[in-house]
Amino acid sequence: QFCVNYKNGGISYRSARDGFGFELDWTEFYTTTRKPSAGEVGALPVSGGVINGNLGIGTPNILGGSSIVLGDNDTGLKQNGDGLLDIYANGVQVFRFQNDTLESKKSINVTGRLTPTDYGNFDSRYVQDIRLGSLQYGQVWNGPGFSDTSGYVITGIINGNSDELIDGAHRRPIQKLIGNQWYNVVSI
Known part of the structure; x- marks a missing residue:
């Protein structure tokens, strides 16, 4: 009818x-x-919707539930838990996005500049500053003077009475700052 x-x-x-x-x-x-x-x-509306079950684009999905495969059957995205999004290539997990971490399971090759915003995890291994330490005076004429001490440099010579003999000398240690700690340098 x-x-x-x-x-x-x-x-x-x-x-x-x-x-x-x-x-x-x-x-x-x-x-x-x-x-x-x-x-x-x-059908799913263009403005959103919910898919219950697997979604494959162009191929059946073999990565398991909560995943999208692209191109072939073993490359794509998979949610492996709350806040965990993994990337797979040829069935192998290669990258993970987590709330506060990006984790690469393989080497990362960068052809451009890599500019971090926080250097705290590796700046502590490098010299951040150099300075001369506390001043020391030693009497040279008719006194002990200074022996050759590792890391020290002479910063001043004194001839108070203007004769041909040096009266005293000033020296300071060379210091380097590494990870918020000052160290005296050493001589070879």
Whole structure:
């Protein structure tokens, strides 16, 4: 049976009776003027939706649930837990995104500049500053003077009476700053 409603353009039909002899409900034809919603035909709306089960793009999914495979059957994205998004290539996990961490399971090759914003994890291994330490005076004329001490440099010579003999000398240690700690340098 067909029912045509010319007033609103609707066309409906029913074709059979149920097991008790009653006619089934009318079924509507969709047309260009009476388009179905995504929910009416079991599709996802363009503005969002929920997929229950696996999603594969162009191929069946072998990465398991909560994953999307791309191109072939073993490369894609997989959610491996709350806040864990993993990237797979050829069935092998190669990268993980986590709330506060990016974790590479393979070597990373950078062809451009890599500019970190926090150097704290490796700055402590490098010299951050150099300075001369506390001043020391030693009497040279008629006194002990200085022996050759590792890491010290002479910073001043004194001849107070302007004769041909040096009266005293000043020296300071050379110091380097590594990881918030000052160290005296050593001589080879």
